[in-house]
Every structure is written in structure tokens, then in C-alpha cells.
Amino acid sequence: MMIIEDILKETFWSLSANKVRSGLTILGIVIGIASVITMVSIGQGAQNSIASSIQSIGSNLILVSPGAQRGSNVSAGRGSSQTLTVADADALKSEMTTVKAVAPDVSRRYQMTAKGTNTNTQVVGTVPDYLIVRNVAIDTGTFITDNQVKSSAKVVVLGPTVRDDLFGMDINPIGQTIRIKNVDFEVIGVTLAKGGSGFSNPDDSVYVPLTSAQHFLSGDIFVSSISIAASDATAVASVQEQVKNILLRRHNISDPTLADFNLMNQADIIATASSITGTFTILLASIAGISLLVGGIGIMNMMLTTVTERTREIGLRKAVGIKKEYILWQFLSEAVVLTFFGGMMGILLGWIASLLVSQFAGLTTVIAPSSVFLAFGVSGGVGILFGFYPAKRAANLVPMDALRYE
Amino acid sequence: MIECKNLTKIYVNGDVETKALNAVSFRIEKGEFVSIIGPSGSGKSTLMHILGALEVPTSGTYFLDGKEISKYDDDELSMLRQQKIGFVFQAFNLLPRTTVLRNVMLPLLYTDTTKEEREERARECLKYAGLEESKFQNLSNQLSGGQIQRVAIARALINNPAIILADEPTGNLDTKTSHIVMQAFQALHKQGHTIILITHEPEIAEYAERIISVRDGMIESDHKKETR
Numbered sequence: 001m002m003i004i005e006d007i008l009k010e011t012f013w014s015l016s017a018n019k020v021r022s023g024l025t026i027l028g029i030v031i032g033i034a035s036v037i038t039m040v041s042i043g044q045g046a047q048n049s050i051a052s053s054i055q056s057i058g059s060n061l062i063l064v065s066p067g068a069q070r071g072s073n074v075s076a077g078r079g080s081s082q083t084l085t086v087a088d089a090d091a092l093k094s095e096m097t098t099v100k101a102v103a104p105d106v107s108r109r110y111q112m113t114a115k116g117t118n119t120n121t122q123v124v125g126t127v128p129d130y131l132i133v134r135n136v137a138i139d140t141g142t143f144i145t146d147n148q149v150k151s152s153a154k155v156v157v158l159g160p161t162v163r164d165d166l167f168g169m170d171i172n173p174i175g176q177t178i179r180i181k182n183v184d185f186e187v188i189g190v191t192l193a194k195g196g197s198g199f200s201n202p203d204d205s206v207y208v209p210l211t212s213a214q215h216f217l218s219g220d221i222f223v224s225s226i227s228i229a230a231s232d233a234t235a236v237a238s239v240q241e242q243v244k245n246i247l248l249r250r251h252n253i254s255d256p257t258l259a260d261f262n263l264m265n266q267a268d269i270i271a272t273a274s275s276i277t278g279t280f281t282i283l284l285a286s287i288a289g290i291s292l293l294v295g296g297i298g299i300m301n302m303m304l305t306t307v308t309e310r311t312r313e314i315g316l317r318k319a320v321g322i323k324k325e326y327i328l329w330q331f332l333s334e335a336v337v338l339t340f341f342g343g344m345m346g347i348l349l350g351w352i353a354s355l356l357v358s359q360f361a362g363l364t365t366v367i368a369p370s371s372v373f374l375a376f377g378v379s380g381g382v383g384i385l386f387g388f389y390p391a392k393r394a395a396n397l398v399p400m401d402a403l404r405y406e
Numbered sequence: 407m408i409e410c411k412n413l414t415k416i417y418v419n420g421d422v423e424t425k426a427l428n429a430v431s432f433r434i435e436k437g438e439f440v441s442i443i444g445p446s447g448s449g450k451s452t453l454m455h456i457l458g459a460l461e462v463p464t465s466g467t468y469f470l471d472g473k474e475i476s477k478y479d480d481d482e483l484s485m486l487r488q489q490k491i492g493f494v495f496q497a498f499n500l501l502p503r504t505t506v507l508r509n510v511m512l513p514l515l516y517t518d519t520t521k522e523e524r525e526e527r528a529r530e531c532l533k534y535a536g537l538e539e540s541k542f543q544n545l546s547n548q549l550s551g552g553q554i555q556r557v558a559i560a561r562a563l564i565n566n567p568a569i570i571l572a573d574e575p576t577g578n579l580d581t582k583t584s585h586i587v588m589q590a591f592q593a594l595h596k597q598g599h600t601i602i603l604i605t606h607e608p609e610i611a612e613y614a615e616r617i618i619s620v621r622d623g624m625i626e627s628d629h630k631k632e633t634r
């Protein structure tokens with residue numbers, strides 16, 4: 001009992017009598033651990049937010065877009081041709097069984113005005129099923145109905161960003177009219193904010209009936225893309241195959257390599273994106289690894305540079321008759337206390353730093369337990385090893401040699 | 407109470423063997439004040455290491471209080487040092503940035519004594535060694551050379567040792583302070599303590615009542631003062 005108490009007291013006194021030394025050692029550990037945790041949390045956060053924003057496009061989504069326009073051997077690039085029609089979408093819907101919904105759309109950017117304000121945004125001409133395939137929900141009012149599609153009604157559903165731009169925040173725009181390409185549309189609903197950003201932000205779009213978009217805006221019968229929701233994740237591959245066969249047949253194309261449309265499914269997009277964010281995480285982790293290494297070398301330096309003074313101290317302790325075992329216990333206990341204390345502070349600091357990053361830089365951060373364990377383990381290991389190993393060596397010296405150690 | 411017979415110590419460094427002590431024999435009685443003097447390389451430090459139970463001889467026997475300790479292992483030597491030997495070193499002999507009291511109590515660590523007993527004992531020894539009470543809470547780096555050696559003497563006394571071993575205790579001190587420190591040793595001797603002093607300075611050795619002169623690992627002369 002006396003022995004444990006003495007070891008703990010000696011540890012406390014030794015650490016507090018050498019505040020600068022203890023402080024610098026702790027600082028090394030804190031920086032090492034905190035930087036790893038912060039870096040990895042940024043990488044993880046990016047990965048998660050990209051995956052979830054892709055998920056928010058829709059679920060089990062397959063996207064059909066027009067292929068390259070081919071005439072007189074000159075390709076105008078993918079997506080430039082107009083090969084998909086509403087009839088294609090209807091055929092897909094009627095011929096396939098494992099699909100939940102099919103929604104063709106005509107999307108193009110237009111200038112639009114409402115009482116004195118104007119904006120330029122994406123106008124999506126589509127059908128009611130669009131809500132299902134793209135995971136869009138209605139906040140106030142209603143979405144486009146089948147009847148409105150049949151009658152080419154001049155109605156519009158606004159994304160929340162557009163509502164804010166044209167009418168102002170928190171103003172109910174239902175019943176108001178907006179003018180797109182000199183045609184007045186009556187606002188019948190506002191969609192729920194989905195968040196996310198990118199090329200086609202669902203919050204910064206307006207939705208009109210598909211037929212209205214074709215009659216009043218684009219003036220032709222083609223569609224920009226057809227979105228298909230498979231009934232579940234396992235059906236995605238087979239649905240994609242069926243879609244391909246149906247469209248090839250309808251477009252009278254026998255060679256699949258000459259298809260005039262492109263198919264893309266969500267899993268492909270997620271896979272691509274996560275391979276990018278994976279690289280990003282590895283990059284951040286290697287920066288963090290370097291900081292951990294630097295921190296570790298800092299700890300090692302602190303522990304080793306004090307060895308002269310400490311060797312004499314050990315010699316003195318041995319000379320006055322303290323057993324080697326107790327000396328080693330004390331040094332081990334010092335190293336453990338320092339690394340544990342520094343480790344805790346490092347975790348806390350890393351946690352605060354990642355909160356600050358998400359607060360001020362607007363990045364989502366996710367603290368990975370594995371990074372906490374790794375950082376704590378490495379700096380703790382380095383601290384204990386280099387705190388203990390020189391002490392062990394010194395304790396094995398003849399006391400007089402240790403006392404005279406230069 | 408100290409009896410050495412044919413003490414021999416051989417250091418092996420690679421292929422080179424150095425004979426630091428060559429069959430040294432002598433006795434020191436309880437209450438004696440002995441100086442061991444010799445130039446550097448004479449083997450006096452090795453002799454002190456063995457007498458102080460810091461090392462064991464390669465061959466020969468060393469009896470302290472009737473126990474043969476030349477065969478002790480590391481932990482047994484530690485225990486012996488804690489119980490029987492008090493050291494005063496030339497330099498670097500206090501814990502840095504640590505109070506006088508804690509320095510003096512150091513040898514009592516991990517022994518079966520309470521905090522109060524340790525502190526009580528430390529205060530007694532410090533008074534005995536002649537340090538003013540106002541300095542007891544000072545840090546070791548706030549003391550003068552003479553004060554440091556007084557603290558070291560107090561620490562050497564704390565376990566009530568059979569022998570006090572002083573290794574060049576005046577090596578880092580000026581003449582005047584050296585004289586004060588040596589008088590402190592003489593006072594301890596008058597109280598009945600056994601003191602062994604290692605030095606290379608003849609005038610310091612003169613404070614003792616017996617001078618053993620060592621050269622090339624052997625005893626060159628062994629005089630009692632009054633018989634010289």
C-alpha cells in the first residue's frame with residue numbers, strides 16, 4: 001500500500017517539479033492525436049456527405065439519357081441528340097414489371113419573372129411519378145397531377161430556393177403567377193428542401209407538367225432524360241438490362257455499341273464518388289500520419305533529451321538504496337500519466353477542432369473511433385516506450401556510473 | 407566492523423582487462439574517521455564502490471557488520487545501501503527543482519514509514535547537519551554549494567547508517583566552504599558515526615584520524631594520525 005502511494009506521489013512530484021518538460025511532452029502527444037482525429041474526421045465526413053447526397057437523388061435510380069448525335073460521321077457528343085420520347089417512357093412503363101415508377105422529364109434553364117423579381121433556373125417538365133423516382137416531397141400545396149399533364153395546364157411547383165428568390169423567405173406563393181418565356185404559370189405548390197448542391201440542385205428548380213414544357217417552352221416532343229426507379233436494390237441490374245433491350249428494339253438498333261442513349265445507375269455513381277472520397281481520406285490520413293510521426297518524434301525527443309538529467313537522478317535513487325524495480329515503476333507510471341493525460345487532451349482538442357471545422361468551414365465531419373484508437377495507441381506507445389526504455393537502461397547501470405553520466 | 411580480504415576488481419572492456427584493485431585487505435572499526443586518498447586511476451573510486459555496496463568485487467571477501475556482502479545480488483545490495491550506508495557525493499547529488507525536505511526524505515521512499523515519521527526524521531537530520539530551518543522548503547537549485555552539501559549530509563544520516571561514505575564531498579567547493587563542510591564531518595565523527603572519506607586532496611584527508619593511501623590498485627600506506 002505504502003509502495004503504491006509512494007510511486008504515485010513520486011510520479012506527481014516529478015512531473016510537477018519539471019513543468020516545462022512535462023508540458024512539452026504532453027503538447028507533442030496532444031498535437032499528434034488531435035491532428036489525426038481532425039484530419040480523418042474531415043475525410044470521413046466528406047465521404048459520408050457525398051454518399052448521402054447521391055442517395056438523395058433518388059433510390060434505386062436508373063437514368064436514361066440521350067446518346068451522341070450521329071450524322072455524316074460527325075459526333076456532336078453525348079447527350080446532344082434528341083432520341084428519347086414520351087412514347088419510350090410509356091413503353092418502358094407498360095412493358096416492365098419490376099419498376100416502381102418511370103418519369104420522363106424535359107429540363108432546360110429559362111429566365112423567369114414574378115412581380116418585379118426575376119431569376120434564371122432549371123425548369124423541369126415532368127409527370128407525377130417524378131416525386132417517387134427523385135425522392136422529392138411537397139412542403140405546401142400539391143405537385144403536378146396526371147390531369148394537368150394531359151391538359152398541358154399552365155401550373156408550376158417551385159423549389160424552396162426559387163420561392164425565396166422570387167417571392168422572399170416564408171411567403172406562401174400559392175395562387176401567384178410567374179412568367180416563363182412569356183407564358184404565365186400559376187404556382188400550385190412548393191417542394192420540401194432537400195439540401196445538397198451540385199449540377200441539378202432539386203431545391204433550385206421549378207416543375208411544370210411535361211406536356212406544358214413541350215408545348216410552351218421547348219416546342220418539340222423529345223425528353224431530356226427518363227428516370228426509372230427499380231422496385232428494390234437487387235433489381236437494379238436486371239431492370240437496367242431490360243431497359244437497354246426495350247430501347248434498342250424501339251430505336252431499331254441491332255448493335256448495342258451503337259446505342260443512341262446512355263444508361264447510368266446510382267450504384268455506379270456512388271462507387272465512383274466513394275473511390276474519389278476514399279482517395280481524399282487517404283490523403284488526409286497520410287497528412288495526419290505525418291503529424292502523428294512528427295508528434296511521436298517530438299515525444300521521443302523530449303523523453304530522450306532529459307535522459308542525462310534523469311540518468312543522474314536514477315543513479316542517485318539507486319545509490320540511496322531504492323530498488324531498481326521501484327525506480328522502473330515510477331518511470332513507467334510517469335510515462336503512462338503523461339501519455340494518458342496528453343491523449344485525453346488530444347482527443348478533446350481533436351473533437352473540438354472537428355466541431356469548429358463543421359461549424360465554420362461548413363464541412364461535415366465524422367469522428368472515426370478507429371482514428372481515435374490509432375492516434376492514442378501510437379502516441380501512447382511512443383511516449384511509454386521512450387519514457388521507459390532509457391530509464392530501464394539507466395537503472396541497469398552501476399549507480400556510480402549513472403551518477404557521473406555526462 | 408568492515409573487514410576486507412584480498413579485494414580484487416577486474417573491469418573487462420572488450421578484450422582489455424583492467425585490474426582496478428589488486429588483493430586489497432584492511433579493517434575499519436566502528437566510529438573511525440578514515441580518509442582514502444590517491445590520484446585518479448589509483449583504484450580509490452573502485453574501493454569506494456565496493457565499500458558502499460554499489461558494486462561487488464571480482465574476488466575477495468567484504469564483511470560489513472559480520473555479513474559477507476561480496477556475494478549479494480542487485481536487490482540485496484539496494485536493501486543494504488538503504489539500511490546501512492549514507493552517501494555524500496561530489497556533485498549532482500540532489501534531485502533537481504525539489505524541496506530540501508523531499509531530497510532528505512528520498513532514502514525513506516518505499517520503506518514502511520509514515521509521511522509524518524519521514525518528515526520528522528528529515529527535520530532532525532537537517533538541524534543536525536546545520537541547515538537553518540528557513541531553508542527547509544527551498545528548492546534544491548536555490549541553495550549555495552555549502553548548503554547543498556549540508557542537505558546531502560542530512561540525507562546520508564536519515565536512515566541512521568552504519569557508515570557514511572563521502573566521495574570527494576569538497577570537490578566543487580571553495581576552500582572556506584570546504585573547511586565548514588569538513589568540520590561538519592568531524593562533528594559527526596565526534597557523535598560516534600563511522601565516516602569514510604574519498605579524496606585526492608591531502609589537506610582534506612588531514613581532517614580524518616586515519617589515512618589510507620592507494621596507488622595502482624594497492625594500499626601504499628595506512629597511517630593513524632597520532633602514530634605518524
